[in-house]
Amino acid sequence: MTRAAELVATGEELLNGKSLNTHARELGRALWPLGWELARETTVPDDRAAIADAVRQACARVGLVFVTGGLGPTEDDVTREALGDWLRRPLVEDAAALEAMRRRYRTAGREMTPSRRSQARIVAGAAALPNRAGAAPGQRIAWEGKTLFVLPGPPNEFRAILDDHVLPWLAAQGGGAAPRRIFMVAGLGESDVRERLEAAHTLPPGVAIAYCAAPGQLEIRLRTAAELSDAEARARLEQAWQQARAALGKHIYAAERRSLAEAVAQELRTAGKTVAVAESCTGGLLGARLTDLPGSSTWFRGGFLAYANELKENLLGVPADLLEREGAVSDPVARRMAETARARCGADYGLAITGIAGPDGGTAEKPVGLVFIALADANGAEVVRAHFPGDRATNREWSVQRALDLLRVRLAGAPAAVG
């Protein structure tokens, strides 16, 4: 059975155009495999009455309510007070949270001011949820048979407490989660995958499918209808998974939730290989994506940001006449960039990107979105030409993902390596 939750997001910045509210998507995605669904989301400003009103209404409808934001140290952070007022419970200082905060500020060489200290207060009777990514703890509040989770607004802190405390707690409540499977696809768009799985009636009856697309990677979730017996559900799901594998082949890059960068990192670690990069239009985004991952120093060497054309010549040895004749955005220049990055950084693989991210710089012959991606190894280089249809940010993102997928497929070898 699916159970309903609601989210109340607080923060003027989510309503005045400053910030994008990503909590609903994150939470919807995280709750799904546990058999919960987000039934409504409400965003209100930093206003005690509005917060209390929205939480009260949510609690009248469902048994699980998430409240985000407004836990910081400033005067407009009023979520604690709003909930305390509404529940008629005082705020109390949590000793463990205060101690963690003291350590945090001491390490940073910052003072524990009264306003900072106020972040250690929680609603009386709540469980404080330690925050490894920031100062203010989360809270789990039990009230009249309902559960409220109160989480910080900054997405990394929200995510940390969600992962460390909320999802484990919900999983431990057990009961409802239908059997499900999550897997990841690269190199195929959502409509291609739909075509292969749905239009072709590939999946067995009773199996529902959901997609979550990001540039260059697609998360696919299979879930069975709740009316099936557990054994039957598991059998159908296994059948669906085998059929999806047959239909999608090497495009499946992981049998669990994982980014393309994480998959590449795993393959590099397993193979004991290293990579170096040479970036033009992405300006460091590929390197940043790879070094986001803890432990990347074992397989990432470094590289070159050859943004100005002279640097393609001076740092990467691309001959001036080649640049002149072919242009910086071309197959042979991408090839040379990848080869040189590999050689100068002493890596097994060199990965290069050169393109026109936009909005300016396009011509009839070389339009905005045209990108060349090269992968070099000891045997030479392979170059892929792509034309992305997006804006600057999207084209850069796609370029990085396409480069990662090129390396992933090479590392995986010819057959799919998914078990």
Added chain:
Amino acid sequence: MTRAAELVATGEELLNGKSLNTHARELGRALWPLGWELARETTVPDDRAAIADAVRQACARVGLVFVTGGLGPTEDDVTREALGDWLRRPLVEDAAALEAMRRRYRTAGREMTPSRRSQARIVAGAAALPNRAGAAPGQRIAWEGKTLFVLPGPPNEFRAILDDHVLPWLAAQGGGAAPRRIFMVAGLGESDVRERLEAAHTLPPGVAIAYCAAPGQLEIRLRTAAELSDAEARARLEQAWQQARAALGKHIYAAERRSLAEAVAQELRTAGKTVAVAESCTGGLLGARLTDLPGSSTWFRGGFLAYANELKENLLGVPADLLEREGAVSDPVARRMAETARARCGADYGLAITGIAGPDGGTAEKPVGLVFIALADANGAEVVRAHFPGDRATNREWSVQRALDLLRVRLAGAPAAVG
């Protein structure tokens, strides 16, 4: 006086983790300069009762309500029906919308099926708002002195009707916004700023302050209470702004909403200077942040990702004995990285980051979060030592922002280039 609007977004995909709801940010941003503010946003699934309930509640609170999504041709597009039921008005086919749709499908070589045709229906008495980006028209509905705008869910169609019909209509209604001011601060935390402005009772009465913190930059908004006369409100706000300037000084980096990277880009453009980078623990994040900005090629040269220690030696000329003696995370290594990046890339400034992002690699002497940031110019290099208290992602983000602020402060004090 500021006038309040609400948004009701409909669509299961906004709640189950599939899509990111961007309407609230778009709308909040578009309404701000017209003196309207988004007071609440509610997301509900494709369910007639839930949609009607949310719209009814919004209409009870404010005079302007936006409803998005559920105007397509499929069975789960029920917004039209939900509104018709609730308002007790029939749906009628709009002749102009139908004709526009016929032309649209003809051009695309697609058939006008009954389900597609159903998109031309609007609530009786509504004004149809032509949609240049898609099939379904928007609607403007007048009801009991309230105005409802009904807009399609796809962001490009939502935006097209917003720009073509909604914003012009709102602008024609006139009225004024409460005076407000936004400014940006770097190099001080939210609680430091709070101490200086609030604890010190720096601001005049009737002025409210709100903070929106991101790593390394802080947006501050001053607004006056609505009870003040317009002239009085403006006078208080100007007084508050002058007092904030006096209290925060050079930490204020912009008198409008702007990222630190944008501020640095603006300073570089104005000064006619260029920058190059050398990154270790940030692995490309600084370069990526700078090249996110369109037109960065005029002031960003490129740089080095010297992640492996041998590359600090081979690419950046850091002497092996220096690395051995001082360690890669040290003042003299950061200095040498910045100087070499500047020289080899032919830039006016070299900006380098070397540190321990975590979670591994820390020691008692050099703990996780310790970062050295160096800025080199023709006169030598300046090095800043910082210790950030966050997780890997946060420490990397802080490192980039601190580096940008170092360059910003230098540029703000530098004379503009001549000629």
